[in-house]
Amino acid sequence: MQTATSVLTHAAQAVVKHVTTPLKPILKASSSSSSSSVLGTRKTRDDAELDDESMDGSQSPRKRQKVEFDLNNIEVHEIGVRSVEEVKQEIRKALDEHDRGEDEEYDVLKETLSGKQKFLYDDEDEDADPTLPEKRRQELKVYLVALSSFTPRLGRSASGLVKSVLRCQWIGRDEQFARIYTQFLASLVSAQGSCLTQVLSTIVEKFSHSRPSDWAVANFSTVPRQVAQERLHFALRYLLRIFPAAKSVLTHLISSKYPYHDDSKRMHLAYVQNLLRLRTYSPELQNDIMDLIISRLVKIDVEMQMDLEDMDDRLTTMVAMALKSSQANGNQEEEDDDDDDDRDSVSSEGSEDDEYTRVKTAKESIEKMDFILDALFELYNPLFSDPQSDQAMEVFGDLLSEFSNIILPNLKSRHTQFLIFHFGQLSEELVDAFCGTCINIAFESQRPPVLQQAASAYLASFVARGAHVPGHIVVKIFEVLGYHLDQMRTLYEASCRGPDVRRYAPFYSLMQALMYIFCFRWQDLIRSVPDDVDKDDLSTYLDQDIDWEAEIKDIMRRNIYSKLNPLKVCSPVIVEQFANLAHRFRFMYVYPLLESNKRVRLSQYSVGAYSSGGGLRDLSFDMNDESWQQLDSYFPFDPYQLPISKRWVEQDYLQWRPIPGLNSDELDESEEDGLGGEDEELQEDTATDDELGGDD
Structure with missing residues (x-):
């Protein structure tokens, strides 16, 4: 069996690093600590991607060279109460006993690595060393570093332990922890390729998180949304660079994890924002991402229209009032608000609960459409700064593809098509491209009649x-x-x-x-x-x-x-x-x-x-x-x-x-x-x- 080191080193041969100042290990060795332990002999530039690249993805323009990535060579010191060697012995013992069917230590280890374990020590120890509370809070880092040495053993028999680690709330901790956790994920996937989907899934499912409470960890400072997203995409970008095969897996995951149509506006907006950010550093996924966003947007659009058509004048008036109230409040989305706060802007007095639900659902659908479309207009706008350029025509070609395959067949779509209405008028070449597409569809004999009629209507309306x-x-x-x-x-x-x-x-x-x-x-x-x-x-x-x-x-x-x-x-x-x-x-x-x-x-x-x-x-x-x-x-x-x-x-x-x-x-x-x-x-x-x- 290949070791974690050999597999990961081979996988990382294509990873490049910036030639900058000498790198510092993530867990720096303490010159004054006699209890420092070394997990192997770490190479000087062991973690180029993690150290050189900031969480916001900025990169040095300097020339980069290939490096080896070896997780068995990490210099550490006693961040927590115990050293890495002590924790490694604990993990080895738990895994050995688990293999023999004894799970007491193994279950404790699972609880610890999930991030929920509270480390208890005598009060005298805390009195003697006032830094103990901070050390205890940081000790999970040592567990992750130590566990990296055992990733070859984390196969099917240790799937419960892997699940516990992946449930750990790592985004809401400090930046050093986020980097160590990212490094562990890479080590895990390198040694256990079958874990790739599981690892990526735990990242993508966080795309819909939008409040600090979604990633908060007790006793840690509140992490702002922007920082949380930077950490999330730092980890994902890092994994995509090391494991190119992850892109095909990710294509399926971003679709399966997309919020349901009746999920809150907040979840939809957060998910779309994260997809658009993923699009910036994964060009291979750009078309898939836009197709996904447009298709889900059309579904919301169609369902919204059907809901409105089924309403009587009184209910639609209530929807209008709710929207106006929301606009009057500036559409503020306070981080700690509950989804049900929309009740304040929808008068339900004297109404049945189902009527309130219908009004609230319609209002949220309209706002989802509104904010997501506004984000897409914002995204595309700079790409059409020169509407006669090759870039503009190429981007418009992608929009035409989405129009032909996604928007046109949905006859109840009401707003999504205005992306092409706006950008299609910026130059005569773009006007001609859209009109030509509609004419081709309208008069191709092999097209279904319903599509031919729809294309005629789009052309005439445009x-x-x-x-x-x-x-x-x-x-x-x-x-x-x-x-x-x-x-x-x-x-x-x-x-x-x-x-x-x-x-x-x-x-x-x-x-x-x-x-x-x-x-x-x-x-x-x-x-x-x-x-x-x-x-x-x-x-x-x-x-x-x-x-x-x-x-x-x-x-x-x-x-x-x-x-x-x-x-x-x-x-x-x-x-x-x-x-x-x-x-x-x-x-x-x-x-x-x-x-x-x-x-x-x-x-x-x-x-x-x-x-x-x-x-x-x-x-x-x-x-x-x-x-x-x-x-x-x-x-x-x-x-x-x-x-x-x-x-x-x-x-x-x-x-x-x-x-x-x-x-x-x-x-x-x-x-x-x-x-x-x-x-x-x-x-x-x-x-x-x-x-x-x-x-x-």
Whole structure:
């Protein structure tokens, strides 16, 4: 069997050290102590990584050279009451007796190494030596140094002892202890490779710790969060350097240890912060880390939206009040606060416990989304300092991959996609990259129809709402979508008997996308206007002979008046707004078609189980309600309302601009019937806006 020294020395050949001042051993030899003991003959530069590198990971720029790492050569002195040799004898005896089935000493050793054992001595000893309390407090260091010599014996039969050591709360002690503990972990993994996952797991599970009480140790000074994280990542970085195979193990662990969706906001934020820190010194894991964060963020996003949609107005008002109260308090997160302190900002008086729980859960989900997205915007922002650089394009390529594989398939995602909305507008090259990705997905025949429709919605929403998307790109995208719309119409009309959303959904999604773009970007689709039109006064465009870009009118006319009859199937809100604008701009007059569509029953053209209507009658469906046979007005870049992180996108967003006088004539009568609010509905047609009180 290989010794701990030989295995660890071999594993550390690739570890480099800084050539700096002469190194000092972790446990310095005391020149005045006659009881000093030496565990072997330590080489002069035995612990380059631990001594040269500070806990915050700073490194010397000087040239580095390879060194051997030999844990059997550690100079020590009596930190505690007993020497290393005495403790080694105690450990050897406990292990020998354990091998014979006698566990009394072994159990005491487990308790000691867990960090919970209290060393008891006579009061006279303390009176004679006032330094004894400090020595007793530090004696666990001696145990760890001594135990390093026995790591080859810490196999399966000593798994209980290993578990006890790994349960030791080492982060909350002093810095010297943290270094010794890190060194012991390296020795353990070197001698017992099967312990690698166990060791890494004990580190990663601390990623979600956020309060000093999570790592506090009695009789030790409080360790601030920043220092605790530095120690945690110092140990992890050190192990990753010595054991390259640890990276593949770590990939699985960071996923399995990720907090559950209903865990506290504090745990989620701490975990994400630690993942982002891990990303800085482990480039091989960068993509895996970002994929993990984005995927979990989307899950929170989707669940949050579903929870809000299930709430009535009273509960959503309570959520809004709770959020405002939290913002008024500055979102302060005192270290010693309990998770339940949020109760102060959610009025539960007169409410049932389950209502309070629903409100609290929704509030925490929104805050999780908000803080994590704000951290991601902060992370990516410097990488796009030059949005035309190769670096920016490479990073955006990673974002596009996450968008295609994680965000796009989740149709209820409401906020996560704004990462790509913000950074995708920083240059024309980035705009083109995102639009190209959406077009490829929307028109690849092997893609599932639901993804094709989602890609069309993302493209339309991006072009319509992106304040920095140039006008000529808007025209180009409109023409490209129009070309594909004509292709679909030609394909579908041969078998079409009438409007049917189930059979021709891709066509209707694309038609709805074009109408949506027209409603928001109609000015960019204009080639020229009469001289009396003032571009800053939108009302002057009304009832004018406008010259539109080539093919724009023909594209819309060919497809609107086709057998597929898209105005019957597309979202009524968008259809009505398009009809109104198209009429007042003398673009197209579709009101006669809308009137005739009122006499068209979609059920007569539907295919599938419910085409006869029998199943719907059995389920108590209203046969006069055709909304289930029409498209939803799904456009994923609806107004962004998360209170903290919205600062990143406020200048990116093209708000709906009402046109004075637009509804003054033909829609006055409709307004009395409750249809006049469509402008506002088009602008604020999101669960978050309606349910959380909009922009105020």
